[in-house]
Amino acid sequence: MKTIFILTSGGDAPGMNAAVRAVAKVAAAQGVRTVGVLDGYDGLMDGRFRELCQPTDRGLAVIPDLDTAGSLGGTLIGSARSARFRTPEGRQHAIARLSAAAGLIVIGGDGSLTGAHRLAHECGTPIIGIPASIDNDIGCTATAIGVDTALNTIVESCDRICDTAISHRRAFVVEVMGRQSGYLAMASAVAAGADAVLFREQARSAEDIIRTVAQTIRTAFESEVGKRRVLILKAEGVDIPCTSLVRRVEEELQPVLPGVEIRATVLGHLVRGGRPSFQDRMVAARLGRAAVVAVLRGESDQMVSWLQPAQGGQPTEDPSVFRYPIERVLQESRALLDGSSPVTKWRVKMMSEVSGVLGL
Ligand code: F6P
DSSP: OOEEEEEEOSSOOTTHHHHHHHHHHHHHHTTOEEEEETTHHHHHHHTOEEEOEEEETTEEEEOHHHHHHTTSSSOTTOOOOOSGGGSHHHHHHHHHHTTTOSEEEEEESHHHHHHHHHHHHHOSSOEEEEEBOTTOOOTTOSOOBTHHHHHHHHHHHHHHHHHHHHHHTEEEEEEEOOTTOOHHHHHHHHHHTOSEEEOGGGOOOHHHHHHHHHHHHHHHHHSTTOOOEEEEEEETTSSSOHHHHHHHHHHHHTTTSTTOOEEEEEOGGGGGOSOOOHHHHHHHHHHHHHHHHHHHTTOOSEEEEESOGGGTOEEOSSTTEEEEEHHHHHHHHHHHHHTOSHHHHHHHHHHHHHHTTSOO
């Protein structure tokens, strides 16, 4: 029986399980078995696998655990960041495990796709990537699995923080994950009605950031409209710890706004958990389906992507899904982070326009 191997790798993202479930269901419907590789590339090198389908009178069916997990965050088959897989010796172990496979589907972010690209060059088995990372820092795709749920969690957290901020007339700096990408901070700032947003791509000095935050709080609390809360979103990639930022801003404001109260909240890993949103489950299911189709056609070293036709991807039967060579994806991901991508330029321009109207 034909067998597809599937793994999740790097930071988990809500919707990874939904993608694994979709792959197993679509493959089973075609009589193809899906085997889950435990703990990412580590499990592939060590041969740690779990059957995701079982035979029934009516053909293959996915295991009940996976059916349930599709609606949960995290990843049922485990994830890891593997240093061993980056070595040629490590990858030789992985290649040996794949000798009888019809293909391998890798669900993950930049590091995981880099691994998939290397493996695809060294091994004859078809390898297809599915983008999943809350950071939204993967090139050639409008979104990655996990981004929508993470944004919903951030926005809901900000709404809750604003309840208490308004009650006490306080300012809050809320830090969100995203590694070097400011996308989560930017998008959630708009949706939560923040007063300012700080992200690495702005390339501001620490002193400039402190001045901006102090000025934002001062303008808000001195305004005649009676504002009772200030919300500032800060991306993890901005290299100044929240607590130091708040202390410096309080010092700056002491002479003009004595007694002003500023609090810092770092949302951290909270943002990575939780049940996937409808959008993440739907994108996961459709990318999962497209990945199975690609593997069974013998395509390799490609990533299936969501709604990015402008960058010249290969269309698929699904009008919202495209396919890109992983090498191209990795180039675009680098451009997203170093600021040379038109997408990053647009985000920075849009946010600088928005900062003139945010909240004040
Ligand atoms: O890439 C996803 C991510 O959650 C980043 O936003 C964050 O910087 C990093 O992973 C945290 O990694 P870890 O879970 O290993 O601490």
